[in-house]
Amino acid sequence: MKRKVEGFIFDLDGVLTDTSEFHYLAWKRIAEELKIPFDREKNENFKGVSRHECLRILLGGRNPGSSSFEKLLALKNSYYRGYIKRITPESLFPGVLNVLDRIREKGGRIAVASVSKNTDEVITMLGVRDKFDVILDGYSVKRTKPEPDQFLLASKMLSVVPGCCVVFEDSLAGIEAAERAGMLSVGIGSRERLNSADLVFNGFDEIEFNIMIGKLVEILTYEHRL
Ligand code: B16
Ligand code: MG
Helix, strand or coil, X not given: CCCCCCEEEECCECCCECHHHHHHHHHHHHHHHHCCCCCHHHHHCCCCCCHHHHHHHHHCCCCCCCCCXXXXXXXXXXXXXXXXXXXXXXXXXXXXXXXXXXXXXXXXXXEEECCXXXXXXXXXHHCCHHHCCEEECCCCCCCCCCCCHHHHHHHHHHCCCHHHEEEEECCHHHHHHHHHCCCEEEEECCCCCCCCCCEEXXXXXXXXXXXXXXXXXXXXXXXXXX
């Protein structure tokens, strides 16, 4: 039986816009202050990972000294919030709006599912709030990616079974979470890094909507996923 893809779940940072660069810059400042080596390669492991967990990874067992863990989290967020002030609707990645509008035309249901506690503000500044039926952020579930909880909650709130949902993600943690939720995944970014996703595109401007849907339906139909 041919199945339909009806639920479309979008990660935020690094998928709808380049906020992952702002997370990187904010962590870089914290790392410099703590004299901990940090570069873009290390930042790859921070994608899709909660602020709390990122700091734990950054410290790597080090004692944060006089500044407490909580203070460092707040400081990182204040740096990050300084960077996101510059977000405007032009900050959306090329092709995103087109894909969102095509989904809508086809009657699909759309969610944002991000680990970020700044999701609401970023979505509003991007001017795309009304494009989503459901918005889930870092406050919506206890167990974050790679646990499947947030995507499963999105599927429930969209009223679309997990097997008919597709997740757009730039992080390995998010692609693993999609798989564990029993959902299809589309990686946005490097093919080499995201090769565990069902499909990978460098960006949304590379996506031919009908061709992508055709490929996803083929995967659903022939791989007999739940
Ligand atoms: P915040 P996503 C994630 O968002 C980022 O990828 C990750 O780098 C960040 O640490 C996390 O949000 C928490 O963000 O500090 O704003 O709460 O990729 O799931 O949209
Ligand atoms: Mg992301």
